[in-house]
Amino acid sequence: MNATPQPTASDPDQSCAPQLDPLHVAVIGAGNMGGPVVRAFLAAGVRPGNLAIANSTPASSERAAAELGATAAPSRAEALKGADVVVLGVKPYQILDLAAEIGEQLPAGTLVISLAAGITLAQIEEVLPTGQSVVRAMPNTPISVGEGAVGLMRGSAVTDEQHALVHALFSRAGVAVDITEQQVHAFIGAAGSLAAFVFSIIEAMTDEAVRLGLKRDLADSIVQQTVRGAATMLLESGMHPAVAKNGVSSPGGTTVQGLAALEREGVRPGVAAAMAAAAQTSREMTGD
Ligand SMILES: NC(=O)c1ccc[n+]([C@@H]2O[C@H](COP(=O)([O-])OP(=O)(O)OC[C@H]3O[C@@H](n4cnc5c(N)ncnc54)[C@H](OP(=O)(O)O)[C@@H]3O)[C@@H](O)[C@H]2O)c1
Incomplete structure (x- = not known):
């Protein structure tokens, strides 16, 4: 096996790629x-x-x-x-x-x-x-x-x-x-375990969409598509999340009222606590 570099997020050199075809x-x-x-x-x-x-x-x-x-x-x-x-x-x-x-x-x-x-x-x-x-x-x-x-x-x-x-x-x-x-402990909080936190938040948003009157399959599709779209928008534009959020917050409007409720309910500290708990558990598992 003769491996040479292939592009990744940390290595954008596209000049010579390892041949994975013969790899066992x-x-x-x-x-x-x-x-x-x-x-x-x-x-x-x-x-x-x-x-x-x-x-x-x-x-x-x-x-x-x-x-x-x-x-x-x-x-x-x-x-x-x-x-x-x-x-x-x-x-x-x-x-x-x-x-x-x-x-x-x-x-x-x-x-x-x-x-x-x-x-x-x-x-x-x-x-x-x-x-x-x-x-x-x-x-x-x-x-x-x-x-x-x-x-x-x-x-x-x-x-x-x-x-x-x-x-x-x-x-x-x-x-x-x-x-x-x-x-790695921070990485577990910010990526390894984060997928499960996002699944949990998507579940909560979908359940609320149903409670508000939407059918389950419609709620699934619009919530999942909106989460994917929001992440893709930030990734593709490089926009800061606060800028994206402010851009849709009309004075006294629906979004700003919802955002205020999110802050009141402690969503930000809840997310931080989940990530910190994952990182801390990783430290304890390693004995760090
Ligand atoms: N789950 C995550 O999100 C995540 C994220 C990052 C890292 N990890 C790491 O990934 C590793 C696996 O976790 P997991 O969640 O994937 O566990 P898992 O679903 O239980 O998978 C473990 C696998 O190991 C196999 N296995 C058990 N004993 C074996 C043996 N003696 N010989 C060969 N295969 C054996 C099991 O086979 P059977 O199905 O036949 O029992 C199963 O396929 C862990 O070390 C974990 O720290 C997990």
Whole structure:
């Protein structure tokens, strides 16, 4: 595998892109987060036949592979054979045991990508063979539709070529950025867990739209489209959210009255508290 840089949010150099076509990827644990990672890698150009999934049982691997459009490995050992990249998508409490178990089976030059929250690069590197390349990735589920965010943390043995390869793998995920392990707690609050907070807020807005008299399917579509449109408008224009908000606040009008109610009800402190709780829990999981 000869990897050269491909454009991502943190690396806009489009001159030479890694070839993902011949790459072999093993995903050990394609669940709620490993699944979206599989979808992002396939969208980036990994061939379905070269992306092997090994879950806890062959039946589970088959189910995940069929749903995601990848290939089920008959066993974990088979998935690892010839893998250029190995994604560890199991729960944080399982990952160090898993890494220790597979260490000797990793082909030379393999890159390991850990999705586990709260488990540091040093902890993973310690249980793997000396000099093993490891990247920590902190994604969110919207990467499955190419509209997510992933923070990437580079281990001590990762080469520039492997670093470019990871960015190429996440190049269709949405935004892929390099972060430090100190920043990961804030990143979890602002991206990893944020998707769930947004789902919760969308649910609340939809329920209220129904209470106000709209049918559920109409409420679903107009709320979701408005949230997507608002985010797209800010992304595409670079406009500050306050400017966008002020632009639709006529004196004494409906929007400004609604905005005042939002502030009175403490929506801003509520959002801040949710993000801070996620970041703090991440710190506690890591022992920081
Ligand atoms: N969920 C998120 O939003 C999110 C965000 C960022 C990071 N993460 C990280 O992603 C990781 C996975 O979390 P998750 O929410 O995706 O968990 P999950 O849905 O429970 O998925 C875990 C996967 O691991 C598989 N697995 C369990 N034991 C295994 C074994 N011994 N060998 C092979 N596969 C095994 C499970 O297979 P079966 O289905 O067969 O049991 C399942 O597919 C965690 O480390 C978490 O910190 C999650």
